Amino acid sequence: MRFSKLPDLRAAQAPxxxxxxxARTSLSNSEFYSKVLMAAGLLAELGVQAGDVVAIMLPNQVEFVVAMFAAWRLGAAVTPLNPNLTVQEASHQLNDSRAKLLINLSGATVDGQVPALPAAALHGGVQYGAHYGAQPVDNPAALALLIYTxxxxxxxxxxxxxxxxxxxxAAMSREAMEITSSDHCLLILPLFxxxxIVASILTPLSAGSRVTIRARFDIETFFADVERLRPTYFSAVPTIYALLNALPPHVQPDTSSLRYGICGAAPASAELLTSFEARYGFPLVEGYGLSEGTCASTINPLKGIRKAGTVGVPMVGQRIAIMDAAGRHLPAGETGEVLVQGPNVMRGYLGKPEETSKTIIDGWLHTGDLGRIDADGYLSIVGRLxxxxxxxxxxxxxxxxxxxxLASPSVLEAxxxxxxxxxxxxxxxxxxxxxPGHNTTLEELNEHCAERLTRYKRPAAIHVISSLPKNAVGKIDKLKLRALWKQQHA
Structure with missing residues (x-):
């Protein structure tokens, strides 16, 4: 299914x-199709054409999705930018991607070079997309997304x-997660x-289902949204699930609409997965993937054995292998670098053929992650190489x-x-x-580790801090922790 044609198809099948x-806008299929046409007309008027790159620097909102599908209709690619980037960071992405146009909230240029368009202009008018009649570009080899690591x-x-x-x-995800037109996805992760983009927009929309976008995850309103909107699934990172699991016992929301929650972007502990499901009554389905593999490569099966603490089995159409430092593929149970192969593997890194050749070798994507595959084919991630x-x-x-x-009842993050x-x-x-409500002592933590870890694995020092630093996606930022350690030991 070509995504450049998806708005047309949805409007024709169920207008x-x-x-x-x-929070502000609700669009039917026919209304979404009309918005995409208007936005495509505007972009075409501004000179965007096949092969160009459109940068979208917006918070989570409908206009982000409209702009993305409008660019694809013209054969242009999209590079999403975190709205919180500094001018220097944003300028690097705009210049490296050779963006033709930037879409943001203000319409003000960021680097002084790439012209900017305010998101409000996408609604257009009669002079633009209302009369845009060209057929969508149909080219599977056309660049669709430029995702910056x-x-x-x-x-x-x-x-x-x-x-x-x-x-x-999207096809692999629809099959693995059994997404149908009756599903309703609640999007709480950033669209940049x-x-x-893939798990919470492209997969449900290509299945004929609907999406409700939230600006961000908000622990104060999340379960109220679940009870009111009645979504059937959502995708989140372990940090979010840990925060929800740490809510006071009196928080007992109605989660009956949810079939599951997808857990990815970073490894989650088996204890978190099992205790969360026991408390809230719906499973967390853990998967694994990376941007270079277009989001996901393994998933714990919905039907069959879900092994908490593993990231599941390869999605249909993909292969997973474990390699040692000598380049040999290892048998079950051995630890080494995780390799991925499949039609989801990226074309390469923009303008970096040498780095691409080091990352994709003989059709295998070298992830830089350390893992092992058990006798049943389930992958466990043990860290970064x-x-x-x-x-x-x-x-x-x-x-x-x-x-x-994390097995300690007093520890939220580690x-x-x-x-x-x-x-x-x-x-x-x-x-x-x-x-919340706990005050862990170092003595308790050291005793806890001594019961579970052999001596050489135990931390030489444990630092209790108010919260662990996160990156823009919600992963724990270990670079900042290393900088903190250096500062403490300068």
């Missing part, structure tokens, strides 16, 4: 059915995803991230220690890093945040 809504190892790189990538990913801690010659995987800390040591090479340092 009056719900399509997409936010978080830049944890340097300047962010542009991940090139073409229409064949996003179509394959591939998860928000560059985060593995080597203490006195022993390999230590941070997630094992983080899971042990993160483990390795820091230099004169004789051992590296030692383990942990940072934790308490659950």
């Amino acid at each position: 009056d059915a719900h399509c997409i809504a936010d 978080s830049g944890t190892t340097g300047l962010p790189k542009g991940v090139m995803l073409d229409h064949a990538n996003i179509e394959a990913m 991230h591939v998860n928000g 560059k985060e593995m801690i080597i203490r006195g010659g022993e390999n230590i995987y941070p997630k094992e220690i983080e899971d042990a800390l 993160a483990v890093i390795g820091v230099p040591h004169e004789t051992l090479g590296e030692i383990v340092i942990a940072y934790v945040a308490d659950r």
Whole structure:
């Protein structure tokens, strides 16, 4: 299904059915189609054509989705920008992507070079899209999304995803998550991230279902939205589920409409997954993926065994393998780098052929994640290749220690890093945040670890802080924790 044609198809099949809504706007299929036509007409008037890149720097709102589909209709690609980027950060993405146009709230240019259009102008008028009659561009090889990586190892790189990538990913997701036209997705993750776009927009809309957009996750209003809007699923990160699970016991919302919650973007502990489901009555289905793989590569099956603490089995159409440092594929139970293969694997990094050739080798995407596959084919992620801690010659995987800390009833969040040591090479340092109403002592945490971890894996130091730093998507930011440790030990 070509996404450039999806608004037309939905309008033809069910013109009056719900399509997409936010706090201010609700559009039927025919209204969404009309908005996309008007926006496409406006973009065409401004010179946007096939092969161009349109930058969208908007918060979560309907206009983001309208602009994206309008650009695709013209054969242009979209690069989403976090609205909270600094001028320097935004300028890098605009210049690197060679954006033709920026769509933001104000209509003011960010870098002084790329012309900007206010989102309100997308509603157009009779002089624009109302008379836009050209057929949508139909090209599976056309670039669809330029997703910029978080830049944890340097300047962010542009991940090139073409229409064949996003179509394959949406089809795999519909099958794996059993999405149908009767579903209703509640979007709470940021739309500048591939998860928000693919899991919560493209997958449900291509299935004929509806989407309600929220500006952000709000712990004060989330369950009220669930009770009022009656969504059937949503996607979130472990931090969000941990916060919801830490709400006072008297919070007992009606979650009967929810079939499941998708958990991804970072590993979650088995304890969190099982306790959350026991409390709220719907399962968390954990998966794994990355931007270079168009969002998702494995998922715990809805029908069949869900193994808490694993990220499930490969989606239909994809292959997963584990490789050692010598390039050999490893058998079940062995730990090594996770490799992914399938039609969802990116075209490459924009303007970086050497980095692309180091990341995609013989058709396999080298993820940089460490994992192992069990005898039943379930993948477990144990950490990042560059985060593995080597203490006195022993390999230590941070997630094992983080899971042990998270098993404490008083710990809300935990993160483990390795820091230099004169004789051992590296030692383990942990940072934790308490659950509301708890006041963890270091003695309790050390005793807790001693019961669960062999001596060399135990943290040399545990720091209790009010909250762990997060990046824009809600992942714990270990770069900031390393900077904090260096500051503390300057």
